Amino acid sequence: MTGPVLAVDQGTSGTKALVVCPERGVIGSGFAEVRPRHLPGGLVDVDPEELYTSVLDAGHRALAEAREPVVALGLANQGETVLAWNPDTGRPLTEALVWQDRRAESVCEELAPHADELRDLTGLPLDPYFAAPKMAWIRCHRTREGLVTTTDAWLVHRLTGALVTDAATAGRTQLLDLDRARWSPRALDLYGLADERLPTVVDNAERIGTTKEFGPEIPLTGLAVDQQAALIAQRVTAPGDAKCTYGTGAFLLAPTGDTPSRGDSGLVSCVAWRLAGHARYCLDGQVYTAASAVRWLTDLGVIRGAADLDAVGATVPDSGGVTFVPALAGLGAPWWRGDLRGSLTGLGLDTGAGHLVRALCEGIAAQVAELADAAGADLGAPLETLRVDGGLTRSALLLQTQADLLQRPVEVSALPDATALGVGALARLGADPALTLADAMPDRKPAAVYEPRITADQAAERRGAFRAEVTALLDRAPA
Template structure:
């Protein structure tokens, strides 16, 4: 949703490497536009941060090339497949160039980012037929476009206000459906489009943890574990984190703090600290950040629906339920994003279809109930918040 590149619209040939969502090179763009941060947030629903597409697009234009077009990768891929130059409404809402209320490109945002002369793709609905392609043999229709997290929200059947899901992949991403009007506020969460179907736009709140599986990879590179499949074995060798607190801000802190400049921290280490304690502390650090996002929703949540590769870790999921003090239901399909996009494709390919018929019945593979008291959960969260506060104090904005 936020990865961008410049490319030749006539040939589809990339003119630059892709700048992925974790690329922070556009920090300088955000610093220059800091006086307009509040205006941009009110207009687009997004905080000024290089995580989103527009700062990276502006950086490419300033530092790499003025040739071709510069877009998110979906527009490039669809052009290569079908010849159409389009993007879906949900992806457009992740650029920081979309007027969130009008669901149109914003001339004001484009002007602020120095992109007023760009030829941007046409915005279409998420299940709208795009065209056809012969790239895979016989001619087949192309339909069903979405951001990965919004697709997972759909797959988890969070289609009405009041529900939320969290996907645990490279990062962890919490999305909550907010209905047919965007909900802006000061909680630190992002307001964007969930999907646009048959002309009706649904909105969501979105919160990000920059490092989840990428933090697991970091521990793997250090030799602490052999991979994500080791989390339960190594973490299960000890009953708790042994007083170790890990703020895994290895690529900065995202929502609700939005401090991409911060570094992670490990505190409470001793000569008796083992690999198991580090794994436990990592799981608690990821889970604690997700709880902060749930709190930022400022609305009741009975159950958290989860998906993604890291949901295979029973230790992480139990830790999440413990700190959240609510049940956690694990999707039977870890890669829920694929299911959500498939449902959109089915809606676009079949006339008369509905979301209810396009999606299979939802049957969780596992359900985790809290096993610790509310007081203990509050104590663990307080330790985590204390370390975040210390990080913020050491590195003023």
């Protein structure tokens, strides 16, 4: 089947939609903003109807710009954001708890004796970041009515009437048996969710149903969690390479092949994708605040936005001894301390905006470098290259800092919307099973390659300063 597809990436701060033609590339695009609420105590939620409206608005704008019919629809989602909803009406019963939300800490505390068992079963550590603790919290504190699922299942149901989730998204719940890529009765029982009506776990590329929400009937044929979709767009499919997406957070994924890796580096193991019933796996590490940390600096008036990073950072040669641990929503992998708050140290009367910008870039890059090292440790060999995408890759300062601290080349994607392009590739594959995954993937040529400009000793010194501040945070915080 040939023809354009509509690829929709429903993200934390907005929804991006592309109309992608296999011969001509992107021929239409649309964007609709989403505004999550950040509340005291690490609470982050969003109105589910705003998510659905953003999907429709972005999709309609992309189609209007393309002015061509599409043959299939692909939908990418946030991954660990959950809500309760009425399956008869499709209406939400609760707000959506965003992946950054920490209110399910109490659930994790109660399950602490089973943490090792859950990690062995599902590949994921016990942490409120994942979907299952939030689902259990909703059942304990909000409602026993309706269904409780990740947002993708609700969006798909609203679009098509089907009750499904893809294997990669299901792998972000801590309810999926990692080795079998199906729901784990034991994990469900531990979370008190054994009696729930759960979505059917489907492949990432198959015909799910049809929707008329964008006009003429369109088959939905591609589903994926956002980071795995970007992995496909970046053509990172074999062990040895990794990709990192710099969005609201920064997320590094490294393929492990047909077998999940259960290393002790602190990274999680999850489904990369499942096609024709066959699962492929990857390691995954998370930096909870990247663009959201830049937005925080913007809200303070230090910069006017992400576009200012390079210009303001260029006003000084270095961070001036300032170290920033941007754990503004906690520390993710490999520490898994979502309860921690960030730190900004080494300040003086001579500290200016440029020093803060450079310290922020170093803080983000240092965390990503820790994730890359952890992936290399689990894989048994250092990563060769890091391929990067996402909005913050427009900052040359951030990417040069990343190459410097990583001491590896950093290849910048020429594809500004990798997640949407990745789920678009899955939609093509689901619409035309005669294609291979490689056939469906977009062409990939880096827009730029950043090489390290500092020595390994200098990189080690800068990363050592960052690690020292992380250690200080860990030492001060209650266990």
